[in-house]
Amino acid sequence: MAETEHMMAVRTRINELAAKAKTAEGLTEEEIAERAELRAEFLDNFRKSFRSQVEMLQVYDDDGNEVTPEKVKKIQREKGLRDN
Template identity: 65%
Template sequence: MISKELLNRINELAHKAKAEGLTELEEVERKDLRQKYLKEFRAGFRQQVESLQVFDKQGKEVTPEKVRNIQRERGLRND
């Protein structure tokens, strides 16, 4: 989960960059924070996708086999 402190610091640096510019250290920090944010975002998104089940209009499950296997490995599926 992405922390509020991380988002707040990213936003502080963004506002400062627009208003007066950043020092070299702040630019490095901003880059690192962005990478951390993207890593956490991707992990959360992946977790959501891997826990989804897809059904067609007739109610038959059509979840891709790759996702089913991941769900089985994580104990989210009994079939």
């Protein structure tokens, strides 16, 4: 299963568990533990994806001058994404 498909399946299962939690039946102890694991996996993946997007970012002001934060530039240099 591709990573994107896997994360879609994780999100679907989290939503299923959320819907069940709202019913009178509620969640079993096993489902509560599963939900916690799935949420942690989802958040970890989200953070990694967001970090990757920020690290690829280049920021320019209205005059066309690059104003990318130095911290981001350093990370880009370390990853071989930037020459300067």
